[in-house]
Amino acid sequence: MINRLLLLCTLLASSTLCFAHDYQVGELQISQPWSRELPVDLPGGSAYFTVHNQGSETDRLIAVSSPRAQTSRLHTQSSNDGMMNMQHVAGMDIPAHTEVTFQPGANHVMLSGMEQPLKAGEQFPLTLEFEKAGTIEVLVKVLPADAQASQDTAHVH
Numbered sequence: 001m002i003n004r005l006l007l008l009c010t011l012l013a014s015s016t017l018c019f020a021h022d023y024q025v026g027e028l029q030i031s032q033p034w035s036r037e038l039p040v041d042l043p044g045g046s047a048y049f050t051v052h053n054q055g056s057e058t059d060r061l062i063a064v065s066s067p068r069a070q071t072s073r074l075h076t077q078s079s080n081d082g083m084m085n086m087q088h089v090a091g092m093d094i095p096a097h098t099e100v101t102f103q104p105g106a107n108h109v110m111l112s113g114m115e116q117p118l119k120a121g122e123q124f125p126l127t128l129e130f131e132k133a134g135t136i137e138v139l140v141k142v143l144p145a146d147a148q149a150s151q152d153t154a155h156v157h
Helices: 002-018
Strands: 024-026 028-036 045-054 059-067 069-082 083-088 093-095 097-101 108-112 121-128 134-143
Touching: 024 134, 028 121, 045 059, 045 134, 059 069, 093 097
Parallel strands: 028 134
Antiparallel strands: 024 028, 028 045, 045 097, 045 108, 059 093, 059 121, 069 083, 069 108, 121 134
16 A cells, blocks of 8 residues: 555656746746647747746846757737738847746747757757846747647646
8 A cells, every 4th residue: 555655656746747847047937838739841830938037127038049940039929900920029028027928929939940840749948048047948848739838737728
């Protein structure tokens, strides 16, 4: 009985670690980096996450990079007269005591020139460089093409 209980505790502890997708650099917390699986014929993709600024000063995301892509750029997306516009931006402010969410149809990291398409279940590194907090590497989890990541959990909905 004790052996089974220990085994169960070990399995639960390891499964909790699998869903831990938060990273800390300075006063910034990066939550749940994720991406979507892509069709084989698309040479690019996007990465999404949320940055929580727990500090008393605005910081700025100034660069992104990944070994999976030839280029990685910050993009923002907006609607103007019913047309969706996506544009590259040099950086994004992360105001004090707020969070900035990178999600489909809004702010995101555009990954271009990928040799292999993103496949559900894999992970890839993404380096984020902040003006004040410095640099951090996060692991981006690739979800199935029809998945949405949730702010509240690391489960697929």
